[in-house]
Amino acid sequence: MAEAIQKKLKAEVEKYSQMQKDVSKSMSARQKLETQLAENNIVKEELDLLDTTNTVYKLIGPVLVKQDLDEAKATVTKRLEYINGEIQRYETLLKDMEKKSDNHRELLSSLQQEYQRAQGLAVGKV
Amino acid sequence: KCLEKVVLAAFCQSVVMIFSEKVSGDYEALNDRLKTLPDQLSYDIMVPFGPLAFMPGKLVHTNEVTALLGDNWFAKCSTKQAQKIVDHRMKYVKSELNDLSKTMKNFEARVGLVKDLETISSSKGGYVDIREDTENTDIAVTKGKQRKAHKPNSKPKLDAVLHLKKEVEENEEESRDGGSGKDITTKEELWARLDELEKLEELQDEQDRLSYNADMNGEDTSSFSSEEEKEGDAAPPENGLGQKPSWTSAPHSKAQPSSDREAEDDDEEEEGGGLPTIFFSHTTEPKKVRINTGKNTMLKFSERKEQKDLSKRKNKNGHSNGHSHHELHKISTPADIYRVFVDMKNGEPIPRKSILKSRSRENSVCSESSESSAADFEERRMTGRSLSHDDTTHSDTSDGITEEESPTAVPLHPASRFEAFSGTVVEKDPMPSAVPHLTIAPPALPTILERKQEEVAPDVAPPQQAPKRVSKFKAARLLQK
Numbered sequence: 184m185a186e187a188i189q190k191k192l193k194a195e196v197e198k199y200s201q202m203q204k205d206v207s208k209s210m211s212a213r214q215k216l217e218t219q220l221a222e223n224n225i226v227k228e229e230l231d232l233l234d235t236t237n238t239v240y241k242l243i244g245p246v247l248v249k250q251d252l253d254e255a256k257a258t259v260t261k262r263l264e265y266i267n268g269e270i271q272r273y274e275t276l277l278k279d280m281e282k283k284s285d286n287h288r289e290l291l292s293s294l295q296q297e298y299q300r301a302q303g304l305a306v307g308k309v
Numbered sequence: 310k311c312l313e314k315v316v317l318a319a320f321c322q323s324v325v326m327i328f329s330e331k332v333s334g335d336y337e338a339l340n341d342r343l344k345t346l347p348d349q350l351s352y353d354i355m356v357p358f359g360p361l362a363f364m365p366g367k368l369v370h371t372n373e374v375t376a377l378l379g380d381n382w383f384a385k386c387s388t389k390q391a392q393k394i395v396d397h398r399m400k401y402v403k404s405e406l407n408d409l410s411k412t413m414k415n416f417e418a419r420v421g422l423v424k425d426l427e428t429i430s431s432s433k434g435g436y437v438d439i440r441e442d443t444e445n446t447d448i449a450v451t452k453g454k455q456r457k458a459h460k461p462n463s464k465p466k467l468d469a470v471l472h473l474k475k476e477v478e479e480n481e482e483e484s485r486d487g488g489s490g491k492d493i494t495t496k497e498e499l500w501a502r503l504d505e506l507e508k509l510e511e512l513q514d515e516q517d518r519l520s521y522n523a524d525m526n527g528e529d530t531s532s533f534s535s536e537e538e539k540e541g542d543a544a545p546p547e548n549g550l551g552q553k554p555s556w557t558s559a560p561h562s563k564a565q566p567s568s569d570r571e572a573e574d575d576d577e578e579e580e581g582g583g584l585p586t587i588f589f590s591h592t593t594e595p596k597k598v599r600i601n602t603g604k605n606t607m608l609k610f611s612e613r614k615e616q617k618d619l620s621k622r623k624n625k626n627g628h629s630n631g632h633s634h635h636e637l638h639k640i641s642t643p644a645d646i647y648r649v650f651v652d653m654k655n656g657e658p659i660p661r662k663s664i665l666k667s668r669s670r671e672n673s674v675c676s677e678s679s680e681s682s683a684a685d686f687e688e689r690r691m692t693g694r695s696l697s698h699d700d701t702t703h704s705d706t707s708d709g710i711t712e713e714e715s716p717t718a719v720p721l722h723p724a725s726r727f728e729a730f731s732g733t734v735v736e737k738d739p740m741p742s743a744v745p746h747l748t749i750a751p752p753a754l755p756t757i758l759e760r761k762q763e764e765v766a767p768d769v770a771p772p773q774q775a776p777k778r779v780s781k782f783k784a785a786r787l788l789q790k
Contacts, residue, residue, distance in 0.1 A: 219380065222379040222380045223379065223380050225378070225379045225397070225398075225401065226378040226379040226380050226382050228397065229378045229379070229384065229394055229397065230378065230382075230384070232390075232393060232394075232397075233384055233386060233390065237384050237385050237386040237387075237390065238384070238385045239378075239382065239383065239384045239385070240375065240382075240383035240384070240385065241381060241382055241383070242381040242382070242383060243381075247375075247383060250382075255382065259380075259382065262380070
């Protein structure tokens, strides 16, 4: 009885740890997105300041590709929107994952209690 | 843990701040370079050729700068424009720095608070607990011995008991001497009795407060008697005071010292006729005792002194009190009734204060409380003795004051007790005395009762404690502990 519970407990613990990892991953991804968002905002501002006399380049790999100012502006704006959308998505995902992890935590605690009880019984029996 | 977190957060913030400072420094340098760069058309420089070699070269197009806008976006612009960009970046960095510093301060504040809390909690917890324990243990030890001494109803023992005050080693010693003859083995019995008495007291208190029934009288008397015994045996310092008079007065004294250990002393004295009046009051403040000095003047003394004084005064006060009591009990006119409810007249009749103000009175050296309590006890005793009478009277008088009966009942007890102490059944007018009590102040009765309960004990033992009523025994125990 106790052993079975123990196995269960282990499995649940693993699941829970996995969930925790997922949560942390999504968290970090979200943070990245946030930094990108900030950067893109700055870029947008700078682009607005520039006039057509300057040429805008985009770094694609090792290559600097010439870009039109307007195109650049549009691209940056689009990217900004995309980033925002991504952040939203990640946020919802994070919430769900947190809920799941909480539920899992409760389950774990209950299982632990059972296990302890079983252990106690076993000890008593012994 | 919280503290640690806060510390870490603060540390991080500081690190970030330092980093930001570096960044801003770099930007400053960049700004300077941009300013000087377009001064010349071209510069002769040593161009780094790999990690180990340099090549002489020229720096041309000094005004053209390809600036990184962010996110892999570049813009070719003049140095001035580049400078603008740099300025923007600088602003951004500075704002970030400010925010970080603010958060750092917040964290630091939190850290400080947590530290203070820790220090406070740690410091407080240690001292108080230790001190209290030691004190209690000391008291308990002494009390036990005291109680033993009380068992034998002997004046010298009583004296010893009286002297035995919680905090007075001298008294304790005296009591020990006096009670040396007693069996020490009864200590446990005493404690047990004390517990019983406490329970009884509690019951009585509840009854007195709630029921206000004549039954209380019976119970009170019974409880008192039991309490007296207990008090005698397990004399909390408070009881010592009350017990003394009770014991001296003989078995009746047992009934008297019931609720108020200290009050008993007063009661006994107040009752006069050589018997101190015992007021039923749950001494919440065992340390202070109200002693009838002179005519029903209850003064608050420390238990020690009072006990000693009581023993001395008994003789003196008893007589005086007795007379006063007798006078009080002789109710032939409404004025007599008033007198009963009025504290002993030290020159002038002092009306008793309402029971509601019991606490305040108790704490103050007032004859009123004592007198009133004394009167209450008288009444109680009177009623106690003549329970039958009292009940009837109570019922008669307190038609609508069923609850008040309890207060009256209480006064009956003292009255009855008073008689006992005096040795003569001074139930001259148990009815009248009781009746007047009932009739005089139906509202007063409850108040008086409350007073008795509260003040009597507190009277004897100055009620400094909170409104919470604690039986004498309990209080004594608490003191001991």
